[in-house]
Amino acid sequence: MRLKLRIEFLEDEQWLGGSIYIDNLLAALSSMPVGDQPDTRLVFLSSGETALARRMLRYPVLARQAAGRRAAGLMAHARRLHRAILRRAPALGAFWPAARDTVYFPAFDASQRWRTNLYWVPDFQIFHFPELFSAEELATRTRSIGEIAATQGVLLLSSHAALTDFRRFFPDATVVPRVWSFCSSIAADELGAGKQILESYGVPEHFVYVANHFWKHKDHETAFRALKILKDRKVIVRMVCTGLQSDRRDPGYYDRLVRSLTDWGIADQVTILGLVPRDHQIELFRAASLVLQPSLFEGWSTVIEDAKALGRPILASDIAVHKEQLNDLEQCHLFRAADANDMAERIEQVLPGSTAGPCVETERAAADRRDAARVASAHAFVAIANEAAGRAPKAG
Incomplete structure (x- = not known):
């Protein structure tokens, strides 16, 4: 039946x-x-x-x-x-x-x-x-x-x-x-349209992408601390963030995060776009040199699944579910959750070998894996x- x-x-x-x-x-x-x-x-x-x-x-x-x-x-x-x-x-x-x-x-x-x-x-x-x-x-x-x-x-x-x-x-x-x-279920669109979307946001050519809402357990703070550590080493990393700019459980959290960017001297390295249309988010995934998922807890990370579907390099916190999602995948790396020093080390190791997208060949291979x-x-x-x-x- x-x-x-x-x-x-x-x-x-x-x-x-x-x-x-x-x-x-x-x-x-x-x-x-x-x-x-x-x-x-x-x-x-x-x-x-x-x-x-x-x-x-x-x-x-x-x-x-x-x-x-x-x-x-x-x-x-x-x-x-x-x-x-x-x-x-x-x-x-x-x-x-x-x-x-x-x-x-x-x-x-x-x-x-x-x-x-x-x-x-x-x-x-x-x-x-x-x-x-x-x-x-x-x-x-x-x-x-x-x-x-x-x-x-x-x-x-x-x-x-x-x-x-x-x-x-x-x-x-x-x-x-x-x-x-x-x-x-996401899929890559025409390259021309993606270029126009990226230009409209003024994002840098090479950037690390964080696609989480600004909720406390998503742990943007560790990501921003890692940027500060790298800057102190004369390593400048650009970061683009999208997602809801409020946390109902901690209404002051987002404002504190934004102030920390200025306090740590990295405000010019971080572009916060807020909520963007889904098709625009896909283009940001495609273009990112590295997708960063610092979250402290996930049921099953949509960010990681989206990055996998487009074949982008991933750096994620080493929580159990991330290990499960990234098992046996190439271009996927882990850092100790909530450890800004370890994240900074991994970014410094991984980023030089990662190029900005989109990469049509990589996307096709990822699409075949996704479809199966x-x-x-x-x-x-x-x-x-x-x-x-x-x-x-x-x-x-």
Whole structure:
């Protein structure tokens, strides 16, 4: 029987990683032979008329949905309200029965147990960096994950590092954990368009690229300290940063970072562009001499997957998930997490051998690897979703 899959999508500027995750999933499912593709629908919990929503609806796996009516804003609002009510009063779910032959993904909590959910916990950062969360958020997330752990369903995790965490923090879980790691769906465009985009930003010819939001655990501070160390050695490195310029958990963090650039005398070496369109970000990845990922914690790093998809050199912190993502790849290097001296040493070693992009040959080879990985990941996801379908809640 063909799998029926309903992917719930909420576009949130504060969590672009979630949108990119769904985008990558749809790209992977669309890479499968048509006969193997699940019957997939995108269930909008936000507007279905944004540029991203319209682009997602063009994926072949959603062809039947795209031919019909898109979700209106009122419908998306009603779905969000429905979900919020059921989180507070799960017993009301009896009045909204779901099709039992349909798998819903991603389910972030267990409030709708009467339907067949494929649960997803993006990461376990709350247990590693509890100081970054309010007491209320810690309690809510811990309770939510605990309730998922106590179900009889299937839980999707993004890495084996996350699986290790789950087994450590929830040793008595009854939910079945499965690992599924996405690969990037980005592709290189024409060289001419990329050149114009780069010129519009005035970025230097050779630069290190950091594509993280300015959140504390992304650890821009260590990257900036490394630039200061290198400058003291008469080694001048240019850096370009994109991403959200605020951290709701620490509202003053970004301003402190910017002040440090002046205090350390490296303000002229760092170009901060803020949030940029996805196609512009791709061109920055392509052009970078080195992609730097200093993050202290990730579920599965989109930055690394994007850099891999374009064949760019990568320098990343040596956290477990980064090691997992970069295993056996060339042009990939690690430094000790949160260690500015080690990062500076590695940049000084790696950067002279790295050239500015784009490199068409490298991109083609990377695209071939990505395409093969994407098809394999699609089949793996469908197998996990089918397993979830086989563990559907009992009627009544």
